[in-house]
Amino acid sequence: MSKRPRVRAPELQGRAWINTGGKDLSLADFKGRTLILDFWTFCCVNCLHVLDELRELEEKHRDTVVIVGVHSPKFVHEAEHQAVVDAVERYEVHHPVLDDPELTTWKQYAVRAWPTLVVVDPEGYVVAQHAGEGHAHALETLVGQLEAEHAAKGTLRRGDGPYVPPEPVPTELRFPGKALSLPGGTFLVSDTTRHQLVELAADGESVVRRIGAGERGLTDGTGERARFSEPQGLAPLPDGTVAVADTVNHALRRFDPATGEVTTLAGTGRQWWQGSPTEGPAREVDLSSPWDVAWFADRLWIAMAGVHQLWTYDPEAGTVRAAAGTTNEGLVDGPAEEAWFAQPSGLAATGDRLWIADSETSAVRYVERDGKGFTVRTAVGTGLFDFGHRDGAADQALLQHPLGVTALPDGSVAISDTYNHALRRYDPATGEVSTLATDLREPSGAVLADGDIVVVESARHRLTRLRLPEEAVRVEAVAHRTQRAATDIAPGTLRLDVVFQAPEGQKLDTRYGPSTRLLVSSTPPELLAGGDGAGTDLNRELVLAEGVTEGVLHVSAMAASCDDTDSNSGSAAGANEYPACHVHQQDWGVPVRITEGGANRLPLVLAGMDD
Numbered sequence: 001m002s003k004r005p006r007v008r009a010p011e012l013q014g015r016a017w018i019n020t021g022g023k024d025l026s027l028a029d030f031k032g033r034t035l036i037l038d039f040w041t042f043c044c045v046n047c048l049h050v051l052d053e054l055r056e057l058e059e060k061h062r063d064t065v066v067i068v069g070v071h072s073p074k075f076v077h078e079a080e081h082q083a084v085v086d087a088v089e090r091y092e093v094h095h096p097v098l099d100d101p102e103l104t105t106w107k108q109y110a111v112r113a114w115p116t117l118v119v120v121d122p123e124g125y126v127v128a129q130h131a132g133e134g135h136a137h138a139l140e141t142l143v144g145q146l147e148a149e150h151a152a153k154g155t156l157r158r159g160d161g162p163y164v165p166p167e168p169v170p171t172e173l174r175f176p177g178k179a180l181s182l183p184g185g186t187f188l189v190s191d192t193t194r195h196q197l198v199e200l201a202a203d204g205e206s207v208v209r210r211i212g213a214g215e216r217g218l219t220d221g222t223g224e225r226a227r228f229s230e231p232q233g234l235a236p237l238p239d240g241t242v243a244v245a246d247t248v249n250h251a252l253r254r255f256d257p258a259t260g261e262v263t264t265l266a267g268t269g270r271q272w273w274q275g276s277p278t279e280g281p282a283r284e285v286d287l288s289s290p291w292d293v294a295w296f297a298d299r300l301w302i303a304m305a306g307v308h309q310l311w312t313y314d315p316e317a318g319t320v321r322a323a324a325g326t327t328n329e330g331l332v333d334g335p336a337e338e339a340w341f342a343q344p345s346g347l348a349a350t351g352d353r354l355w356i357a358d359s360e361t362s363a364v365r366y367v368e369r370d371g372k373g374f375t376v377r378t379a380v381g382t383g384l385f386d387f388g389h390r391d392g393a394a395d396q397a398l399l400q401h402p403l404g405v406t407a408l409p410d411g412s413v414a415i416s417d418t419y420n421h422a423l424r425r426y427d428p429a430t431g432e433v434s435t436l437a438t439d440l441r442e443p444s445g446a447v448l449a450d451g452d453i454v455v456v457e458s459a460r461h462r463l464t465r466l467r468l469p470e471e472a473v474r475v476e477a478v479a480h481r482t483q484r485a486a487t488d489i490a491p492g493t494l495r496l497d498v499v500f501q502a503p504e505g506q507k508l509d510t511r512y513g514p515s516t517r518l519l520v521s522s523t524p525p526e527l528l529a530g531g532d533g534a535g536t537d538l539n540r541e542l543v544l545a546e547g548v549t550e551g552v553l554h555v556s557a558m559a560a561s562c563d564d565t566d567s568n569s570g571s572a573a574g575a576n577e578y579p580a581c582h583v584h585q586q587d588w589g590v591p592v593r594i595t596e597g598g599a600n601r602l603p604l605v606l607a608g609m610d611d
Contacts, residue, residue, distance in 0.1 A: 032157025
């Protein structure tokens with residue numbers, strides 16, 4: 001095994017520990033174990049993907065590996081301790097979590113992106129860093145090597161980890177996601193954390209029936225046998241059945257209220273990666289964290305949060321296809337195929353528009369027909385880093401990570417403004433944003449019922465019925481920007497290096513052309529006078545424009561590696577014609593400040609160590 005750099009791991013510091021039974025932990029508590037630090041924030045769908053990637057590793061190496069989540073918030077709401085506690089339960093995080101609202105540990109480990117994984121060996125040294133998704137295979141290999149190495153040295157300590165599960169709370173719903181009115185006056189609710197659908201009576205409280213076994217899985221069949229994995233969005237189909245966005249299964253399911261049967265409409269159960277097909281037979285194409293669904297323009301539209309796109313499902317042809325978005329994360333309007341989204345999480349259709357809650361840009365956007373195609377436009381919101389609670393003209397109004405939109409009878413749109421704990425309203429006729437209700441707890445969707453609006457209060461585990469007020473509630477305006485320290489860079493030319501070292505036993509996959517991709521842009525666009533755009537090299541010279549003193553560099557990188565059959569012991573060259581391949585990808589938003597004496601090189605670690 002090649003010699004690794006020896007970098008002593010900084011101490012873990014934050015506000016409080018979760019899932020430890022009230023005990024504060026330090027690095028000394030992990031001596032003799034391999035420690036994997038998962039820097040995450042609960043708004044980030046890529047972070048949720050990594051939580052799922054780590055589950056198998058965590059179980060397989062439970063006696064030698066400890067995973068610790070370091071929660072590093074982006075939004076103001078994510079800095080609330082109870083919100084982090086809720087998220088840990090909501091996403092079934094079964095390891096200790098350090099709540100680090102001031103990003104103290106984030107800064108100590110020089111982290112620049114959500115998610116980032118840092119591996120600390122049993123002697124307390126940092127041995128690897130990985131940003132983004134797709135690193136489970138590399139971690140499995142490294143963990144196995146560390147186990148063998150430290151067992152031989154006598155520095156490996158086996159045993160139970162410090163995880164202490166929280167006490168279960170008896171509620172009828174647990175972090176529900178979305179709701180739908182059924183023709184008989186009942187409500188169908190996605191009971192996300194319990195991996196079920198629940199039909200509630202017209203009172204919104206009494207349980208009529210549960211659909212799903214209540215355990216993670218991708219199984220069709222009767223309501224008692226079927227399995228989901230964190231289902232979210234619900235939409236009626238023309239045949240009277242209900243489409244279900246089965247988010248963590250990366251699938252589209254169908255529930256028949258008449259028979260109770262659950263079937264699979266689209267998806268393979270595997271997550272979509274760059275280079276995978278973007279259209280084809282629905283059961284043969286991978287999807288990525290579908291979060292909501294809505295019937296619009298003779299198709300079922302899917303908010304594909306995991307890849308920042310909208311897809312469509314055609315039930316007559318039995319096909320799916322990418323319909324809007326490039327997979328780049330951001331806020332860019334225009335023709336559907338050129339638009340950028342950022343984790344679209346809520347959909348609502350009216351006759352001529354499909355409304356979208358674009359959560360990571362704290363925006364409300366819409367798709368409308370434009371000649372033969374579709375165009376994307378923004379109603380409220382400005383970008384990835386501006387959010388708050390401010391009413392008034394839409395061009396200056398602010399939201400905070402909305403997850404739902406609901407079409408109202410007067411042509412306006414109700415917004416489940418999730419991290420503001422509010423129900424907001426956007427009126428296209430006046431261009432005004434107002435507040436309908438406050439003191440909701442993480443509202444994630446809403447549905448009309450008998451002239452009222454029924455809100456899914458996800459973090460209060462219930463449906464809440466509200467009268468639609470004639471006059472909006474007035475709130476004090478608050479504006480925020482993401483609180484991350486800017487990187488000081490020198491004027492002139494900046495060397496951008498995306499660090500990628502293929503994991504041991506792998507090599508770059510060049511069988512079908514370049515195996516890496518780099519896309520660079522900036523906010524404001526005037527920040528860069530040169531070096532933006534797409535390319536295949538993971539390093540680039542960026543030219544900073546004169547007169548612009550601060551901004552954000554947006555960097556998206558991808559690298560594909562395959563098992564190196566030539567280097568695997570006991571295997572001959574070419575012995576495996578189809579070696580296992582792995583995609584590593586990450587998007588960074590790096591706030592920068594241009595100043596004399598600043599850095600002239602910006603390293604971003606995708607995988608490995610920046611020597």
